Amino acid sequence: MELFRPINSYYDFENIKMVPEGDLITRNLSDMDWMYQDQEAVQELLKEDPQIYRYYNVDIPEEEGHLQHCISIINPGKVGNEYNMTKGHFHEIKGTAEIYYTIQGEGMLFMQSVTDGEPEFEALEMKKGTLSYVPPYWAHRTINTGEEPLAFIGIYPGEAGHVYGEIEAKGFMKLLIEKDGEPTIIDNPNYK
């Protein structure tokens, strides 16, 4: 049998990136412009098309027994009154968990169940030192509510896979907006 060798990756606190970079994926506003409610704000911001988030993937076999891992960074900012966020996804094998560890910054983790039953919603705070458990059968999205980049590690089973399309089309049942200067969870009026 061929042994897979141990690997170290590092979080570079000064430059807010993973070293080595691995496979770097960036998401600008234009990659997810339809996901935000305030389309006037979107059109204005698209002139600059800011980067919303990026993630650095370590190259690990997509196989059972292995653990995929990456470091994600969501830039601070808002689109209208909605905070910068990831697209969100659930796993192709829905019964697989994910773990986040927040390295720095402040945010929120939105989750929505993906069973055959009625979807349920949960939210957890993220701040430096938080270890968040996303159990099997929960779609997940992360949101930066702070003034600084939100940096966190994501770890999930090698075979999990990703499904983005359904959340891209339906959205999450809740939104996180700034209201009176505070992050506030509201119902998503466009949730299908």
Added chain:
Amino acid sequence: MELFRPINSYYDFENIKMVPEGDLITRNLSDMDWMYQDQEAVQELLKEDPQIYRYYNVDIPEEEGHLQHCISIINPGKVGNEYNMTKGHFHEIKGTAEIYYTIQGEGMLFMQSVTDGEPEFEALEMKKGTLSYVPPYWAHRTINTGEEPLAFIGIYPGEAGHVYGEIEAKGFMKLLIEKDGEPTIIDNPNYK
């Protein structure tokens, strides 16, 4: 189906512990006194029987799809010229990986392959911000080489399980000792 709910745990930087504590397991010198080479130093230290390390386990089902996770803290110190370390283990299902993220402190991660072939050895450094990948089929032990507690997160597949007995009996093929004030890897003269 019964949904498992999301959970947050926190690393308490001030008190060097996980909150909530979950299932706390402590290992004092007397739990692993035969693992160190210098038995005179062991006997002297056993009068106080210092805590070598402890870990805080989040209570997660031991099932495929789930991810076990814990925060471990190895106290600084040496037994003779050997640094404080964990007992070390491999997984009952050998083909399952583990990931460590170092929150604070300095140390080293020892690994030894557990295939049917000749065992191979690997070592990786651990320092704040290090994301270490222990692939399937590698036994692993962590060692504190610094002056402060070494705190890190460990994550592994729910079904992995643990085997301690073989390493308790055979040891690792290498030891980490302090030599001329520096951590130095040497062959283990008692490795069977």
